[in-house]
Amino acid sequence: MATIPTNNPVPSESPADLKFNAGKLDEFNTSDAETYADRKGRVRKTQAGIQKENDRIVENTRQNLIPLSRQYMTLAAAQADIASIPAGSTTFVRSPDDTALALEYINDGGTLKPTGRKMPSQESLDIVSAYYQIFEKYFSQNGSGNLYEWYDKEQENLVAFMDSAGQFFLPGFDNKPVQSLKGDVDNVKKVINGNDAPAILSLNDAQNGLMGFMDDAGGYHLPGMGNETLQKYVQDTRKRVDRMYRSRHAYNAVTDFAIDNNGLVDCQPAAQAAINFVSSLPGGGSIYFPRGVYRLHKDLVPKSNVTIIMPHSGARFLPINKAGGFTKPWGDKSYIENAHFIDVEIDGSEHSVYSHAIKGYYIQYFRHCLWLRGYVHDTSATGVGIDFPDGSFILDLVTENCGRLATLGRAGSSGIGIGTGVLQNEPLIISRTINRRNKNFGIFFEQQHDDAAQYQSRQIIVSESIMTGNGMGFGDCGIGGLTLTGCQINDNLNEGVLMSSGTLTVNDGRPQPGNDGIIANCQILRNGSHGINYSALRTMTAGGYSFTGNHISGNAGNGVNLEAKSDYTIPDMNIADNTMKENTGHAIAVASGAWTDLDITGNRALRNGGNIRVDGDIADASIGGNKLRSKNAAPAISGPGALNKIDIAENQYIGTSIKPVDLTGIQNNVTYGRNPGF
Template sequence: MINAREHGLAGDGVTNDQPALQRLVDACPPGQVIYCPAGVYSIRDAATVWRSGVSLIGDGPSATRFVLANPGAPASPVPLAFWTALQHGASTARAIADVTFAGFEIDGSQMTLPGYDVLAKGLGLQYVLRGTFRDLYIHDTPATGFGCDFLQDCTVERVVAVHCGRLDSGWEKGGAGIGIGVGGWGAVERLTVSDCVTLRNGTNGIFVELQDASWTPPRGIRIMGCHAEANKYGISDWGADGLLVSGCTMIGNHTAGFDVSGQGTTHVAGRYGVVTGCVVDDNPGDGVSIGNTPGGYTVSATRISRNGGHGYRQHNLPGAIRIPAADMVLDGNDIWDNAGDGIRIDGALIDPFLINNRIRGNGTSLTPAAGISVNARVISATIRNQRIWDRHTPPTQIARLSVTAHGELADSVYVDIEPSADLSALS
């Protein structure tokens, strides 16, 4: 372990420590750890190009602080550390390997730019092998806070990202608390994101995004025990295969709590993922919004409640795949008090399974709703053992199952909805 204070870094909040940090990174042999004791390290006017085998640790967030600024280069982004395919030739053959970034804060509030720049991140590494990122507090960056791509055999844990993407209009590339590009390592990327908190970020709390539409969507990615609040989207799957999202809370996110769509840069949505044991509550838009996917998604054992739109909505955004989604599963969810329908199907489905859901009290006095509303062609549906009811006086969820003029239930395998005296018959 190398003490940065003994190798030119001042940590006094006044001295520009970036040149000394770059020299130290360049001089370290692989396997070395740069230790920055408690202090304020000013990183100004240039980003630090990182090297394989060199780690960076501090005494913890608020103790060890890196303040990013660019007074001498007002048009240049200044991430703390970066290594990219475009700028440095990063690839599977030139990866950043065996590194740890842990125990410090990145403050991006003093980085000023004339407009949004996707490189204005806190951390911006691509092609990382056996990397560990933990106990980081990243805030107020103009672009994504933790913006690292192609993470193989990596863990991202206890990262708190607040108000990142502050220059993002909501439609730029990145601009998230935690944004991870995927697909660079092929069909499998072994990555776990756990126990992270994302709050008030420009686009997503957390997203994974396929970076080339011709690549194979990778398996092996897990997001567990995370909290996403007051972002545009809570957690988004924009191109993984078999993404596992478990034990997460998605609260107060403006467009949707959980999102699968073609919103990403390659317009490729995720497929065959699993969302389980989550709380999706009080999002002004839809709770769970899934579309542009070939299908296979399972949402189970999840509370979907008090959202300003529909609880669960199947629909497709323009500009991406719009074929019917096959084999969608909604199993054992608790769906209640959403302003729209409990389950709203606005995109065509083949062989969906809606089983064992508890759907109650959706809609409002001004916009009555249905427990399940079919507004698209649905082929060979299995709808079984739904408990759909309403205790409101007067009821706001006025139909158990509604098939609109634009909807169709064709060749349904089984439709069984538990009767309830306080609701209308099937409409």
């Protein structure tokens, strides 16, 4: 018969208590029940109960560890091996596409069912990488020693930071990192779970000092938090983090704005709403468009302070029928500022009609903008047709088959076309671009002929670019002081380089050929007409161009051709130190018009159809130091043009003409120095 327990305090040496405990010891060792009650009434586990608990822990561990040792290439292979996957446990199967690396499945009664959880794919890592690059711009070290610092929307007040050890700090936490919050909560739970008292609880340390307490409403209070409960602090922290998330500067087009990327429906309304939203934020931000096709039934309107980013491949905008890519409304003369386009592809292959306005980019008045590593192709009109720059860059861009629905010579219809003339200085740098198979030019600049475009704009540089297979390679149709250097301009259907009045109707003398430019150190090869053609047949120009250090070879026309209306006098041209080889026409031809202060010096003319041809009039000029080695019957210098105040000296002629100098026009004050072979 069981002994009735006493209420003696612990420890007790009462015989009655000893007898009671002896019975309980036997119950602990031999009972099949999982629990028993000690003499104070507390429920304890028997040995059988402890054994059962151990079995449960082992089985749970087995179920969670065994599946992790296996991954299956297909769902069918995993289902066939179901015996190795305990019921209720999970395993991974390789994803059939690139949206994830592997998918998790659970054994539900012998059938594998998806849990919805995934291992991340390379695409998600690419997105994280893109975010990191953007966040690094805004949250980089500033000398404080912290890894990152977050500020409010006005970028004035510090709201959170991560120190150099990776500890995350938020306001109101008594200089304790957020990572310490878990330990405090665990301590609270340990005490609460071990005490059944319904009253207010206090938490004491080993010296019986107050560590914290739970109030009668269930709120936990910890040192350093004032009168604020732990629950309220966590709730407020979540709100602050949510505000930080909403005020961040980088967004994913698909996950944050639900923009469709399957190419089957029009995503323009959602994409435009996203651009408008990001532009409205203080300082703007970035939108990352992950892999996919973004179908556009209307043009997107770019906004200031918005960066559009795509992965290096696998994502593109697909404008349909008459829709362009990014278009700033015509007539809006305010400048768009700080708009950036990085790795953006615009595919115009679904354009169905021609209009000069159906472009990849059609933006007027832009300042501090950037195009980086884009690809624009198969557009109806110009690929990148943007007007009136100010402090902007186009770098590492590729244009291909743009203007495909136009005929040669129609307005624009080129790879890159820049309208100019609103400001005297319109700084723009184009570098490391590739422009091929575009209808008119690979790259060209054109002074606009509306009332606002009064200037031949300055401060424009084009370098290290390729223009091949276009109607013409490069065009300067109305800017001042261009620098074109280090470019490959070859295999175009007509001129390699053309300075002319461009593709627009001339209005009040505009557009006109560019002036005071430099073309240097370029390869100008195998073009279907002249290598370089300076043409003032429609409008007057200030001239002033220098062609120096170029290789001009294998072109179907002249190496360098100068032409102008008969009543125009063009000043200050310089043709020096070029190599002109195997061109079908002459190495250098002054085809028409009048030219003053023209210098032709130091050029090497090798095996061309002719050497120097003068059909126009020349005054105040020199022809000296040239190597004229046609090695055929062409004269060294010939033509009916009038010559006035010309010095011809130190030229070398190697050819078979019986009359090396065949100048038949009026000559006034023409002097001949030493000219071997003449």
